[in-house]
Amino acid sequence: MKTVCCSILGFGAIGQGVAQALLMKKEYLKSIGLEVKVVAVVDSKGATVNPQGVDLADCLSRKKKNGTVALENITGVEMIRSVNHELVIETTPTDIKTGGPGLQNMFAAFETGKDVITSNKGPLTLKYRELLETAKAAGSKFRFEATVGGSMPIINLANEVLAGNRIISIKGILNGTCNYILTRMLEERASYTDILAESLELGIAETDPTYDVEGIDTACKLVILANAIFGLDVTYKDVEVTGITKITPEALEMAYERGHVIKLIGEVSREKIQVAPRLVPIKHPLAVGGTLNVASVYTELAGEITVTGKGAGPIETASAILSDLISIYGKN
Ligand SMILES: NC(=O)c1ccc[n+]([C@@H]2O[C@H](COP(=O)([O-])OP(=O)(O)OC[C@H]3O[C@@H](n4cnc5c(N)ncnc54)[C@H](OP(=O)(O)O)[C@@H]3O)[C@@H](O)[C@H]2O)c1
Numbered sequence: 047m048k049t050v051c052c053s054i055l056g057f058g059a060i061g062q063g064v065a066q067a068l069l070m071k072k073e074y075l076k077s078i079g080l081e082v083k084v085v086a087v088v089d090s091k092g093a094t095v096n097p098q099g100v101d102l103a104d105c106l107s108r109k110k111k112n113g114t115v116a117l118e119n120i121t122g123v124e125m126i127r128s129v130n131h132e133l134v135i136e137t138t139p140t141d142i143k144t145g146g147p148g149l150q151n152m153f154a155a156f157e158t159g160k161d162v163i164t165s166n167k168g169p170l171t172l173k174y175r176e177l178l179e180t181a182k183a184a185g186s187k188f189r190f191e192a193t194v195g196g197s198m199p200i201i202n203l204a205n206e207v208l209a210g211n212r213i214i215s216i217k218g219i220l221n222g223t224c225n226y227i228l229t230r231m232l233e234e235r236a237s238y239t240d241i242l243a244e245s246l247e248l249g250i251a252e253t254d255p256t257y258d259v260e261g262i263d264t265a266c267k268l269v270i271l272a273n274a275i276f277g278l279d280v281t282y283k284d285v286e287v288t289g290i291t292k293i294t295p296e297a298l299e300m301a302y303e304r305g306h307v308i309k310l311i312g313e314v315s316r317e318k319i320q321v322a323p324r325l326v327p328i329k330h331p332l333a334v335g336g337t338l339n340v341a342s343v344y345t346e347l348a349g350e351i352t353v354t355g356k357g358a359g360p361i362e363t364a365s366a367i368l369s370d371l372i373s374i375y376g377k378n
Contacts, residue, residue, distance in 0.1 A: 047079055050375050053086040053129065055122045055151050056137035057105070057115050060165050060192070060367075061087070063360025064135055065102045067368050078376055085131045092116025093125050122147055126154040133374075135367060136164035142257075142266055142282060145169045156180040156188075163370045165192035165363050171266040171282055174273040189370035190274070194267040195220060195339045197362035198355035202373065204275045204343055211345040213275055215315035218341030219332065220267045222357040223251050223258040224290050224310040228323075229335040232298040232307065238291060250337060260289035261321040264312040268321065272314050280319060288322040301325055307333050 054061050068075075068082055075082055083099040091114040094100050105115045126134060134155040138148045148166040155162045162181070164170075169177060170193055181188040191201050195218075204213050219225050223245060230241045242259070245251035257263045265285040272278040290310050301308050309332065311324040326333045331352040334340045339357030344350050356362040 047076070047081055048375060049081045049083055050133055050371070051083050051085050051131035052133035052135055052371075053088065053125060053131055054084060054135045054137065055088045055125075055147075056139070056166075057087050057089040057109055058137065058139075059360045060137040060363050061089075061135075062106060062109065063362075063364035064137065064367050065106055067361060067364035069102055071368060075372075078372070080372070080375055082371070086125050086129050087115045088120075088122045088125055089115055092119045093122075094118070095120070095125060095129055097130065122151045123154045126151060126160065127158060131160065133161045133163065133371070135371075136162055136166050137367075138166055140166055140168040140266075142168050142171045142262070145172045149173065152177055152188075153180060156184045156186050159184050159186060161187040161189075161374060163189050163192075163367055163374070165190070165367060167193045167263075167266045167270065170273070171269050174270070175279050178273075187374045189374065190270065191370050192363045192366035193270050195341060195353075195355065196222075196357040196359060197365045198339050198341065198353055198357060199366070199369070200271070200341050200343070200353065201274050202369070203351070203353060204271075206373075208343065208345055208348060208351065211347045214344040214346060215313060216271055216275070216341055216343050217311055217313045217332065219309055219334065219339055220264045220312045220341070220357065221258050221261075221310060222337035222339055223255065224261075224264070225335070225339070226250050226337045227259070228290060228293065228298065228308060228310065231293070231295050232302060235295050235299065237295060238293060259291050261287040261310060262289075264310060264321045265319075268312045268314045268319050272319055276314065276316055278316065284319055286318075286320040286322070290323055293323055302328070309333065 086095045094115045149169040265287045306325040309326045312321045340354040342352045
């Protein structure tokens with residue numbers, strides 16, 4: 047049995063989803079020879095640390111009851127530097143301007159020889175190359191399937207499952223909020239503003255929806271795909287971005303009458319990285335509705351492969367984190 051000692055940094059929706067998934071999958075992990083021991087859980091107020099393994103069920107119930115897991119006043123970086131473990135699961139908020147706490151956490155993890163699995167787009171959008179080189183120099187593993195498409199496999203699909211193929215381009219819907227808004231605008235013949243209000247009420251859109259509706263979130267995901275799959279060295283400024291705020295119900299209806307839906311499509315190849323509303327034929331594999339994500343990978347040998355799935359959600363995103371964890375440690 048291999049014991050993997052890890053920490054969870056960020057204990058919001060995704061951090062808690064990871065804790066739940068680890069509890070749910072404890073026996074399964076044992077059956078493949080893995081015991082995952084969480085030695086620290088950190089949120090914005092501090093940490094719970096126990097080198098023998100923290101009680102995850104207790105962390106979840108204390109977080110619910112008290113709003114924090116903090117028993118010690120210690121930051122993520124301090125915990126990474128002082129507590130002996132091999133894997134940092136990084137799920138703090140995405141900040142594409144500075145990289146946020148995630149960037150410091152990831153560098154501290156690599157500097158102390160730890161592996162990193164993350165759902166946090168910010169550090170990868172800003173400093174992918176530097177993070178990758180720091181990880182390589184330290185002999186650390188760095189995996190981030192959960193940063194693009196939530197549960198939907200895309201990075202590992204292109205880099206591992208489709209190994210041997212040259213990936214020509216990837217096109218898809220990588221933001222569930224925009225997809226929901228466009229789907230509902232067409233269904234209800236309603237304005238962008240009305241459906242945005244509905245999405246806020248349902249908790250589908252963030253209080254500040256700018257990143258989603260202006261196409262910025264999709265652009266960040268394309269930057270990650272461009273760097274991780276196409277081997278490019280790009281940042282957000284290299285992406286042409288148009289969002290969905292100017293789309294009218296009339297435009298959606300007119301497109302529909304002619305057999306098309308309008309979708310916010312992200313497209314990445316070696317030549318072009320672009321986010322823009324596009325006409326998609328109603329029966330095309332990219333024409334998925336609601337909050338779903340979808341991606342078509344155009345390959346040299348395998349042709350076109352399309353995957354679709356939930357782009358967000360605690361357990362769904364934890365599924366991608368768990369698969370990264372098993373990829374790193376499950377085969378040793
Ligand atoms: N939600 C999704 O479905 C989804 C899907 C894919 C990827 N992601 C990405 O996954 C990450 C986490 O998302 P989320 O939805 O879980 O966000 P969230 O609910 O806002 O949780 C963020 C967590 O990070 C903690 N945090 C903030 N600053 C910190 C710091 N300096 N040190 C340690 N912890 C800190 C917060 O602490 P407090 O609890 O004390 O506030 C909170 O526990 C984000 O980068 C997001 O973009 C999310």
